[in-house]
Amino acid sequence: MSDRGDGAGTDTAEHGQFRQLPPLRTDLTPIVEAIDAADADAFVAVGDRFDDDLRYLTRFCGPDRPYALVIVPDDGTAGRAICCAPSLFREQAEREFVAGTRDRSEGDDDGEFHDGEFHDGVAREVRTDRVGDHAGERAAAVVRGLLGSETDDSSETDDNTLLVPPSIPHDAAVYLERDGNALASTDAVATARARKTAAELDRLRRVQRAAVAGMARAEAVLAESEVGTDETESPALRWEGAPLTAERLRRAVNATLAARGVRDAGNTAIGAGPSATDRHCVGDNPVRPGETVLIDVSPRGPDGYYGDLTRTFVVDGDGGWERRAYLAVESARDVALDEIEPGVPAKAVHGEAAAELAAYGFDPNAGEGEAGFTHDTGHGVGVSRHESPSLSSGTELRPGHVVAIGPGVYDPDVGGVRLEDLVVVSEDGYEILAEYPFGIVPSERE
Structure with a gap:
């Protein structure tokens, strides 16, 4: 039997009947706070559905290929989080990473999440551009666009310090460093995961x-x-x-x-x-x-x-x-x-x-x-x-x-x-x- 966890949250009741559970929502503010505390510029994680850190952060459980998450502080909100998803999984990523983290509007009783505020104040979005590039390259491009030059010339990008989980794949780390970023390992995700909601x-x-x-x-x-x-x-x-x-x-x-x-x-x-x-x-x-x-x-x-x-x-x-x-x-x-x-x-x-x-x-x-x-x-x-x-x-x-x-x-x-x-x-x-x-x-x- 596969070790894949599917769906937005179903489980069996005592007599084998399934009942729907609200989607899980991860509070990303501890990651934003870790960025600020380390005097860093952003947080980047790269992995696939078997990367437990990434799954915890995004609640996105589908992709069988690498994707990336970039989190940055933002003066207008508690922060911004961009999920660089495979294009075939855009709808699922929008549902699990974005829609599931919005608060219900008053009067909503259909179990769906609409256009309410993000529950933790961290604005989320999904991007599926540059899908032919490695997930590390896609993350580097997002960092460059948010923090540095909009061009593809990494020489014009200010040096940024990126917090990354200790488990970040080596090839992803290489792409991020080649783009002029310094990487610093953080245990912020492990710390956040340890205390359960x-x-x-x-x-x-x-x-x-x-x-x-x-x-x-x-x-x-x-x-x-x-x-x-x-x-x-x-x-x-x-x-x-x-x-x-x-x-x-x-x-x-x-x-x-x-x-x-x-x-x-x-x-x-x-x-x-x-x-x-x-x-x-x-x-x-x-x-x-x-x-x-x-x-x-x-x-x-x-x-x-x-x-x-x-x-x-x-x-x-x-x-x-x-x-x-x-x-x-x-x-x-x-x-x-x-x-x-x-x-x-x-x-x-x-x-x-x-x-x-x-x-x-x-x-x-x-x-x-x-x-x-x-x-x-x-x-x-x-x-x-x-x-x-x-x-x-x-x-x-x-x-x-x-x-x-x-x-x-x-x-x-x-x-x-x-x-x-x-x-x-x-x-x-x-x-x-x-x-x-x-x-x-x-x-x-x-």
Whole structure:
């Protein structure tokens, strides 16, 4: 299934019915303010539909080829933003980048956006001229027209300083520099993306609820499975008359996600036994009794926002290593959540989880492939599956930060246990965006 997020905002309701959501609107004033604070002249981003920074800034999700965004301060407004779109996508860009960011006129009840003011005061427009040029050249021409000479002779253009995201493509950077511009990297977009608006939280809750449905399907399949043998006569779980494999379980999860209107995006990772130590396992190994089955469901919704939910189960376990590991990880998750509140350094959340795992006898600083805790406790989630804030950083948590909290312990010879939930930092603590129960023995919860 493709990792493309389409449309202007649809999602499934509880019984599979779609309902229309208002378009997402990004406040571009923090970018204008970053330009002013850096004493720069403009901001430029270049990418395609897979560039999450650009998608966040424009809410333009269609083009399969590079396009550009130029933002400049403007004395008459809060700023100006020009989207250099491919000509075939002009109508979509006008709808998503321009019309969707206008306030409704009084009396409008048809769900459409007309000629109201731009919601953040930043005037937006779409340009489709010079479509044969590289997107970096098109951006340079816009900068030249807005800030310098209207001619194509870059020698007549005053030197400008342009803020750019760290991810700007090299060839685009070359075109901008050849036109007499100095480039300066900025983290303004990452900072703006980190704190979610109410509309973004709505999308995140919806996709996380779909992840919950996918997890419930996986747990039900495991609960329905019987202990039998595989084609080699080795002990294995059987489901619906055939050996249960990680791939069969993954397909069951992904079918549920699709029915809920979200895409698995290739992110449904299922490991069983030793393969559960692989945090992104997509193999087809048999699921055997007594082994940990680690299921990580991270779908992407129609507006590009991700969910993230992980649980671990054991069918017909003996209560040995996996039970001790489960208790340790569940306790580590609890103490990590207890640490979350505004003003707390993100790395303190990781530190508490690691200390709790150490108290249970697990190495809190294990390296990749070693037994113990081998990764950070969590990470930010939004239009990227991993974004700011990182829980290994000194960034202070703020209301609106959305983080996946997922401690885990692993043993290459046995398996792995991880428990992960998506939470938003609130004014006085946190909120779990979609609850899912705990228990190492699978039950039918659908």
